[in-house]
Amino acid sequence: MAREISTVGVIGLGTMGAGIVEVFAKAGLTVVGVDGTPELAERGKGFLEASTGRAVAKGRLSEDDQAAVLGRVTWTDQLGDLKDVDLVIEAVPERLEIKRDIFGKLDDIVRDDAVLASNTSSLSLTEIAASTKHPQRVIGMHFFNPAPVLKLVEVITTLFTDDELTTSVRELAERLGKKPVVVGDRAGFVANALLITYLARAIRVYETGHVSREDLDAAGQVGIGLPMGPLTLSDLIGLDVVKEVCDVLYAATHEPSAAPPALLQQMVTAGRLGRKSGQGFYTYEKAGSGTVLDAPAAAERSSGATKTVGVVGTGDLATELVEKLTESGAQVTAVDDPAADLAPLAGLPLVLLVGGPEAGCEDCGGGECLIAEGADPADATACECCHGKAPAAWFGAVAEALDERTVVVPTDEASAWALIGHLDPQVQVVPVAVHQPTRAGQLVEVARQLDASAEAVDGVQATFDAAGFVTLASRDRAGLVVDALLYPHLNDAVRMLDSGYATAEDIDTAMTAGCGYPQGPFAMIDAIGAEEVADGLTQMQLETGEPALTPSPLLVEHAAIDRPFLG
Numbered sequence: 001m002a003r004e005i006s007t008v009g010v011i012g013l014g015t016m017g018a019g020i021v022e023v024f025a026k027a028g029l030t031v032v033g034v035d036g037t038p039e040l041a042e043r044g045k046g047f048l049e050a051s052t053g054r055a056v057a058k059g060r061l062s063e064d065d066q067a068a069v070l071g072r073v074t075w076t077d078q079l080g081d082l083k084d085v086d087l088v089i090e091a092v093p094e095r096l097e098i099k100r101d102i103f104g105k106l107d108d109i110v111r112d113d114a115v116l117a118s119n120t121s122s123l124s125l126t127e128i129a130a131s132t133k134h135p136q137r138v139i140g141m142h143f144f145n146p147a148p149v150l151k152l153v154e155v156i157t158t159l160f161t162d163d164e165l166t167t168s169v170r171e172l173a174e175r176l177g178k179k180p181v182v183v184g185d186r187a188g189f190v191a192n193a194l195l196i197t198y199l200a201r202a203i204r205v206y207e208t209g210h211v212s213r214e215d216l217d218a219a220g221q222v223g224i225g226l227p228m229g230p231l232t233l234s235d236l237i238g239l240d241v242v243k244e245v246c247d248v249l250y251a252a253t254h255e256p257s258a259a260p261p262a263l264l265q266q267m268v269t270a271g272r273l274g275r276k277s278g279q280g281f282y283t284y285e286k287a288g289s290g291t292v293l294d295a296p297a298a299a300e301r302s303s304g305a306t307k308t309v310g311v312v313g314t315g316d317l318a319t320e321l322v323e324k325l326t327e328s329g330a331q332v333t334a335v336d337d338p339a340a341d342l343a344p345l346a347g348l349p350l351v352l353l354v355g356g357p358e359a360g361c362e363d364c365g366g367g368e369c370l371i372a373e374g375a376d377p378a379d380a381t382a383c384e385c386c387h388g389k390a391p392a393a394w395f396g397a398v399a400e401a402l403d404e405r406t407v408v409v410p411t412d413e414a415s416a417w418a419l420i421g422h423l424d425p426q427v428q429v430v431p432v433a434v435h436q437p438t439r440a441g442q443l444v445e446v447a448r449q450l451d452a453s454a455e456a457v458d459g460v461q462a463t464f465d466a467a468g469f470v471t472l473a474s475r476d477r478a479g480l481v482v483d484a485l486l487y488p489h490l491n492d493a494v495r496m497l498d499s500g501y502a503t504a505e506d507i508d509t510a511m512t513a514g515c516g517y518p519q520g521p522f523a524m525i526d527a528i529g530a531e532e533v534a535d536g537l538t539q540m541q542l543e544t545g546e547p548a549l550t551p552s553p554l555l556v557e558h559a560a561i562d563r564p565f566l567g
Ligand code: 3HC
Pocket: 051, 058, 060, 120, 121, 143, 144, 145, 146, 147, 148, 149, 150, 192, 195, 227, 228, 233, 237, 241, 514, 515, 516
């Protein structure tokens, strides 16, 4: 039978601890909040007053309910005040020696049947439990920041943990309105092992200087559709916490992708810890504030948009681009028939090439046969199956019809390949990737190649900005920014599944309920297609040599038989 838990102690009243106090008090439990000094206990009380005060101001909580929530909590600097609680949750800084010391002291304070839980984000719960007199009553309850908002609680069990205890804690989490996911004790558990490795990878991309801070965040928020960009999220979590989790993950796995990036280490050493210190990747109004001071003024790039644009190609994307560019006031010359006269394209400042499967014949998949079979790409008749009507040949003819003033914008790889050998070397090529719309907008990534002028890149960006897209510019690397962030993250999730640690459903729940993802990694892979993810990773792996980019064998299997991960 599940045990009765009605009184809870929370130790450590920083961001997470105070949020956890709020969760319990709002669910009607009696809470004792403990921190090391009367001042820190008072600060915890202040956090709860401020947070519930904001809810009252927004009309989400009545003043009476706020008073009831505050009335359920007592604040103290004495661990001894926890002697009567049913459950203690420790949320102190991530240092094993501090946690072990606290759990050791609790042994002599709390009742023998009280539950001892840790909110550790990555430390070994087994090591914490082993330092206590009754390791079978020690369990992990890992909340996510902001704890009052995010639904996930990772319930971490060890070899010592009683099954009955696991059931009770899972039911308690459900009573709090949370979504529990029960997993064993492994570095980073589910969510942090995936999320923090993704953040470390993003910070490493930022370190290269290939993309700006805002553009990197746009890749995560608009391109992938996550609630925040990776640098903004790192600042929210705290760069010290991100680094600590990286350290733990790296120590456990020796995966270079989990190692803390040099820039992150330097920022932590310099005391730039993110929102909580007022400065991280961004500068904030004051410590603890989320208001960014050094955000650049809203871009006015669209004023440099090109007014006459050619769009060559067929299919949904070509139609969408023609519509959006026309609505933005551009004069669009659309060519959607390989037999059409190409003369109107001559002299246009910007021509978009839109390939995609619909534009090629079924057999050659839009010109890939020219590449795969090593045929001369300059030979427009080389494609035997479609006799020059696939983009490889059609776009080649288009390229030859353009003059050197035109900036050519291939929107996919097949279009870009089709240009090889046809273009006047003076013509500038600015490849783009147009992403599916997400809840934050529709992203277009603009690739900066070494020989493209800043003017050409800016002009392309401005044209897409004016047509209502969100744009970012980065160096032209495999996967650009969005896929370079997303695909390795998805691959890590498949590796985790393949390792037997968690199910695909639990991993998806962890990332949606814990990190606000619109859908979990496996739902994302199923939507994108395992083959596309695996191919994208292979391209990146070939370019960088990074072992972690090798597609997981399980991903390759799913790709080979075209089997979804879910359902
Ligand atoms: N405390 C209480 N409520 C908060 C809050 C906070 N700190 N921050 C936001 N909220 C509430 C708002 O009041 C608002 O409520 P309402 O809709 O009822 O008015 C709601 O949350 C949404 O807030 P906003 O409209 O201001 O902003 P967003 O819609 O952008 O949501 C967010 C903010 C919830 C933080 C969202 O951006 C998000 O989910 N981001 C991802 C956060 C994430 O990934 N967290 C996990 C980090 S990893 C971790 O914590 C583990 C650790 O071990 C490292």
